[in-house]
Every structure is written in C-alpha cells, then in structure tokens.
Amino acid sequence: MSDSVVQDLLPSPTPVRLLAEDGTTVEGCPTGYERPTVPQLLAAHRKMVIGRRFDAQATALTKQGRLAVYPSSHGQEACQIAAAEVLGPGDWLFPTYRDSVALVARGVDPVEVLTLLRGDWHCGYDPKAVRVAPQCTPLATQVLHATGLASAMRRKGENTAVLALIGDGATSEGDFHEALNFAAVFNAPVVFLVQNNGYAISVPLSKQSAAPSLAYKGIGYGVRSEQVDGNDTAAMLAVLGTAMDRARSGGGPFLVEAHTYRLEAHTNADDATRYRDQEEVRGWLAADPLPRLEKHLRDVGALTDEDVRAAQEEGERLAADLRQRMNADPHLDPMSLFDHVYAVPTPQLAEQRDLLATELKAQEG
Known part of the structure; x- marks a missing residue:
C-alpha cells in the first residue's frame, strides 16, 4: 500500500470539531467536509430536545416497572440525531440496544421502539417498512448483517447506503473485524459509526485497546476512517454526511469514531459509581451536546425562546402519549x-x- 493511499485512509490526528464546548465556532473546516447549514442545525436541535425527553420518559417507565430494562443515551444525542439525519429514504440503519433515540428521530413509533425492552417481542416494528434493522443486544453481530445487506444493495445497483451503529466494546469483537474486511474487499456501501463513550459497561477503553484511536482500526483493512467530537452536532452531521455520500456514490465503506460519553449508568441495572467517579461525569457535563448546540444557534440569532419552547412542548406531547400507551397492559398470546x-x-x-x-x-x- 503506497504512502498516499495510507494518508487517504488515515483519520484526523485529533477529533474533527466545528463547535467548541461553549458553542462558539471553531474556525476552519477539515478538507472534505462542509459545515451544516443553519436549517440543518435547527432541525437537529429540535430532534435532540424531543429525543432527550423521550429518553427521560423511557427511564421513568423502567422505574415504574413498565420496561424490563432501558439503556439511556443521555449525553450521546448528537451521535443519535446525526445518524438519523444523514439517512436518505432508501438507506438502512442498523442500531444497537442503546440507539432508541435514533430510531425515534428516524420516525419509528416510540412504543414500537420500546417493545423489545418491554419484553413483548423481539422487535416491535416492521424493519422493511422503516428501513431500520431490529435493535441488537449482542455486541457487533449486526455489523455483519449491515455489511451483507449493503453488499447486496450494491449488487442490485441501488444508490443507497447502510449506517451501522456500535459502541467501543464492539470493536473488541471478531464480528467487527470480519465486517470491516468484507466491506473493504467487496466495496460495500456501509458506514460504521463507533460511539466511543469510554466504557464497555464497566470496562474502560484503556483495557480494550492500545490504539491511539479506534478510528485507526480501519486502516489495516483498507477502510477510510475518521474520528470526530461526538458531542459536536455540527461535526457529526458533517462527517457522517460525507461518509454516507461517499458510500452511496461507490466510494466504499467508512469508519467513524465519535468521542462521546453516556451521562447515565449503562442501564437501570448498573451502578456506574463502582467504576467511574463523579468528577469524570461532571467534566463531561460541560461538553453536553444539547446546550452546546443551543448556545451556538442563539449566538448566531437563529434560535429563539419560542423555538425552544415549541420543541419542549412537542417533547412533552410525545412523552404523554408514550406514558398513556405504555400503561396499557399488552395482550400476550x-x-x-x-x-x-x-x-x-x-x-x-x-x-x-x-x-x-x-x-x-x-x-x-
């Protein structure tokens, strides 16, 4: 492999960032990426507000015994919403168990999203109708399915792509490496988004990988890779949008590592205080993606109090409807x-x- 080819595959030396933690614009944009437009950022902000309210309501339903378990994505909304926003009508999403907010943003009925976590059925929605694969609990198994589907779509001549979501723990599984190798060899239009929140349940990243970045794992397979600030919604939209466009146009697979953090425990059954301290959590609170984006949009004069209130009210309506329908006992046959x-x-x-x-x-x- 020539030096120029290797350079084309390498991720940026530091995570791509377009918005600082205080919402100010980071000057310059890495080559190959375009800054999202204000309308795109406004749409993402609205869905983030609604998604966070959904997440809080799902957590409450778990405490009330209406869900068996719920893995919160609080703090990872920039990854979740950006993933949904870059999908075209014909694209497919392959989610994990923690990606419920992405499914809601994709347009899947919230009650159907929670069917798996309620224990009613393995999948509450029609995957073909919504172009969303069943949420996957085993680590990395869905990336093989995503790659296979992407390869089939390419053989059929479809101008579509697949986005597979995984966590940092999944990169330690053999399925992840097999999927990258197959995707590269057969030029499959699939994008792998690794939401690196620092822990595989309680196992820190330092005990999973010695690589300088998980994004470097794509190079050995010939997969273009990038790392991005996963709490920067603008950067997430820019990088994921470019990766999906590249995949659709025949450019092959793309690996994106998003550096993010889950502010809540792994699930309601987890005691996160056993393996991480509150100082670490407080440090990441300062990088919360929602106030960062909101501050930016206010600073540029694009977001008003009325806009925020409208999004919050929409989130409350969704939460009220979710409570009402989830409080009805399901008929089980x-x-x-x-x-x-x-x-x-x-x-x-x-x-x-x-x-x-x-x-x-x-x-x-």
Whole structure:
C-alpha cells in the first residue's frame, strides 16, 4: 500500500470539531467536509430536545416497572440525531440496544421502539417498512448483517447506503473485524459509526485497546476512517454526511469514531459509581451536546425562546402519549412463541406447538 493511499485512509490526528464546548465556532473546516447549514442545525436541535425527553420518559417507565430494562443515551444525542439525519429514504440503519433515540428521530413509533425492552417481542416494528434493522443486544453481530445487506444493495445497483451503529466494546469483537474486511474487499456501501463513550459497561477503553484511536482500526483493512467530537452536532452531521455520500456514490465503506460519553449508568441495572467517579461525569457535563448546540444557534440569532419552547412542548406531547400507551397492559398470546421461528416449521416445532395448545386447552376446561 503506497504512502498516499495510507494518508487517504488515515483519520484526523485529533477529533474533527466545528463547535467548541461553549458553542462558539471553531474556525476552519477539515478538507472534505462542509459545515451544516443553519436549517440543518435547527432541525437537529429540535430532534435532540424531543429525543432527550423521550429518553427521560423511557427511564421513568423502567422505574415504574413498565420496561424490563432501558439503556439511556443521555449525553450521546448528537451521535443519535446525526445518524438519523444523514439517512436518505432508501438507506438502512442498523442500531444497537442503546440507539432508541435514533430510531425515534428516524420516525419509528416510540412504543414500537420500546417493545423489545418491554419484553413483548423481539422487535416491535416492521424493519422493511422503516428501513431500520431490529435493535441488537449482542455486541457487533449486526455489523455483519449491515455489511451483507449493503453488499447486496450494491449488487442490485441501488444508490443507497447502510449506517451501522456500535459502541467501543464492539470493536473488541471478531464480528467487527470480519465486517470491516468484507466491506473493504467487496466495496460495500456501509458506514460504521463507533460511539466511543469510554466504557464497555464497566470496562474502560484503556483495557480494550492500545490504539491511539479506534478510528485507526480501519486502516489495516483498507477502510477510510475518521474520528470526530461526538458531542459536536455540527461535526457529526458533517462527517457522517460525507461518509454516507461517499458510500452511496461507490466510494466504499467508512469508519467513524465519535468521542462521546453516556451521562447515565449503562442501564437501570448498573451502578456506574463502582467504576467511574463523579468528577469524570461532571467534566463531561460541560461538553453536553444539547446546550452546546443551543448556545451556538442563539449566538448566531437563529434560535429563539419560542423555538425552544415549541420543541419542549412537542417533547412533552410525545412523552404523554408514550406514558398513556405504555400503561396499557399488552395482550400476550403464548402461541405466538412459535411464530417466525422458521419459514416452514420443523416437525419438532410443530410438536411443541401442539403440546402447548393441548395444555392451554386443558387449563381453560
């Protein structure tokens, strides 16, 4: 591999940043990226406000026993919203269990988003209808599916791309490396977004990787890579937008590492104080993506109190509707256990189904 090719693959030496933590504009824009327009930033701000309210409501539903578990993305909204905003109508999103806000921003019904976490069903929405794969709990397994679908779309001549979301812990899994290698060899139109929030549950990044940046993991496979300030919404839109455009136009896969932080615990079942201290959390609070973007938009005269109030009211309406519908007990049919296991049920599955049907009928009698 020539030096020039290697240079083309290398990420920026420091994370791409367009907005400072105080909302001021960072002068200059790295080559190859365009600053998002004010309308784009306003749309992202609105969805971030709504997404944060959804996240808070989902957390409350967990405490009320309406959800079995909920992994909050509070603090990672710039990644979530930017991921949804750069998708075209024909593009696909492959999310993890922590990407509920991205699904809501994509337009998926919030109740359907939470169906998995409620324990009703493996997936509450029709993936084909919304172009969103089922949320994935095992680490990195969905990146293989994303790469396979992207390769198939390319073979069919579709001008679309796939965006796969993963966390830093997933980069330690073999599936991640297999997906990058396949994507590079077959020039699949897939973008891998690593939301590096510093921890794989309780395992810090320093015990996962010795690389200077997770973005460097793409070079060995011939995958163009970049690292970006994951709490800078403008930078996220610029880098992800470029990566998706490149993938759609035949430029191949792209690996993006977003440096971010989850302000809440891993899930409601986790005690984050056992592995990180409050000083660290307070330090990241200063980099919260929502006030950073809001401050910037106010400074340039693009955002008013009325705009903020309208977004907050929309978030409250969504939360109220979510509470009402989630408080209704779902109708569960035990026989649905056998649906969608195989396209053609096996004799063993049919036997088990008949056995359960007999037992249920006996109980009714």
